[in-house]
Amino acid sequence: MAKEILLYGDIYDYSAERFINAMNEINANEELTLRINSNGGEPNAMAGMIDKFKSHTGVKKIKIDGKAFSSAFFFALYTDSANIEASDLSRALVHRAAYPEWVESNPKYMTAEMWSFLDATNKNLRTALEARVNPEDFKKVTGKTIDEVFSNESRIDVFLSASQMKKLGLISKINKLTPSKMQAIEASFYDVAANYNGVQVQEVETEEITPTQASNQANQGINLNTKNRKMTADQLRAEHPDIYASIHASGVNQERERVKAILVYHSVDAQKSVELVNAGSELTPSEREAFNLKAIQAKEVTAIESASAPVVVTAPVEATSEANAELSAFEAKFKQLKGGNNA
Numbered sequence: 411m412a413k414e415i416l417l418y419g420d421i422y423d424y425s426a427e428r429f430i431n432a433m434n435e436i437n438a439n440e441e442l443t444l445r446i447n448s449n450g451g452e453p454n455a456m457a458g459m460i461d462k463f464k465s466h467t468g469v470k471k472i473k474i475d476g477k478a479f480s481s482a483f484f485f486a487l488y489t490d491s492a493n494i495e496a497s498d499l500s501r502a503l504v505h506r507a508a509y510p511e512w513v514e515s516n517p518k519y520m521t522a523e524m525w526s527f528l529d530a531t532n533k534n535l536r537t538a539l540e541a542r543v544n545p546e547d548f549k550k551v552t553g554k555t556i557d558e559v560f561s562n563e564s565r566i567d568v569f570l571s572a573s574q575m576k577k578l579g580l581i582s583k584i585n586k587l588t589p590s591k592m593q594a595i596e597a598s599f600y601d602v603a604a605n606y607n608g609v610q611v612q613e614v615e616t617e618e619i620t621p622t623q624a625s626n627q628a629n630q631g632i633n634l635n636t637k638n639r640k641m642t643a644d645q646l647r648a649e650h651p652d653i654y655a656s657i658h659a660s661g662v663n664q665e666r667e668r669v670k671a672i673l674v675y676h677s678v679d680a681q682k683s684v685e686l687v688n689a690g691s692e693l694t695p696s697e698r699e700a701f702n703l704k705a706i707q708a709k710e711v712t713a714i715e716s717a718s719a720p721v722v723v724t725a726p727v728e729a730t731s732e733a734n735a736e737l738s739a740f741e742a743k744f745k746q747l748k749g750g751n752n753a
C-alpha cells in the first residue's frame with residue numbers, strides 16, 4: 411500500500427527528526443509519495459533527510475504542491491523524474507547549500523570544519539543536478555551557469571517555474587489547478603486556526619460566474635449562486651463540508667507547525683519564543699537568525715570557558731600516624747584470620 415509523507419514547513423533539526431521517524435514507519439519496499447511545500451532550511455538537517463530518502467528501496471514519488479525552495483528542492487534529484495509532478499503554480503528555488511550570510515562572512519563562526527562540510531555537501535548536490543540537467547540547458551533556461559550557482563564566492567538564487575522545471579527534465583508532469591482546487595485555495599485565506607482564539611473569520615466574496623462556469627462547477631459538485639454573495643465559515647461548512655474539513659485540517663496543521671518552528675528555539679531564548687507563540691505571527695528570517703546567533707554565541711562561551719578552565723592538581727595526602735597504626739592493626743588481624751583458615 412502506498413504511503414505519503416508531507417515535507418511542509420522549514421527544514422531544521424525538529425523537522426528532520428519527524429521526517430526520519432515517519433520514514434522508519436514505512437516498509438522499505440513500499441511505494442512512497444513525498445509531498446513538498448517548503449522554504450527549505452538548514453544544510454545539516456537536509457543532508458540527513460536526503461540520506462534517509464535515498465535509502466528507501468521502494469518506488470519514490472514526489473508531488474510539489476507549492477514551493478520546493480533551497481534544501482527542499484534537492485529531494486527532486488534523488489528519484490526518477492518520471493515520478494515527479496508539480497502543480498502549475500509551483501516554484502523551485504535552486505542555490506548552493508549555505509549557512510546564513512552573517513555566519514559565512516565571519517571567520518569566528520564559520521570554521522574550517524563547517525566549510526569542509528558545505529563543500530562536500532555541495533559536491534554531492536552538484537553531481538546529482540548535473541546527472542539530471544544538461545549544464546548548457548540550465549544556462550539557457552536560467553541565465554546562470556551551474557558553476558556560478560555552486561560558487562562559494564557568491565550567493566545566487568535561481569527561481570524556476572513548473573514549466574521551466576519540466577523543460578529541464580526535473581519533473582515529468584504539471585497538474586493544472588481546477589476551479590474547485592482554486593476555490594479551496596482562495597477559501598484557505600480563512601484563518602481557521604484563529605477560531606480557537608475567538609477571532610472572527612473574515613468573509614470572502616465570491617465572484618460572479620458565467621453559466622458555463624456554473625455548469626462546470628456543478629459537474630464538480632460545487633453549488634454556487636451566479637450572483638455575488640458573501641460566504642461565512644458556517645455556510646462554507648454547511649455547503650462544502652469536504653472543502654471546509656480540508657481547510658480546517660490545513661489551518662490546524664499550519665498553526666501546529668508555526669508553534670513547533672518557534673519552540674525549537676525555546677532552550678535558546680525561552681521568553682522570546684513564548685512571546686512569538688502568543689503573538690500568533692510566523693517566525694521571520696531575521697528572528698530566526700537572531701535565535702541562531704544567540705545559540706552560536708552560547709556555544710562559543712561554553713567552548714571558551716572549557717578551554718580556559720584551570721587544571722587543578724592536588725598533592726597526595728599523607729596518611730597520619732594514627733591512620734597508619736589502624737591500617738597495620740587491620741593487616742595483622744587479616745593475616746591471623748587467613749592463617750587460621752589454612753590450618
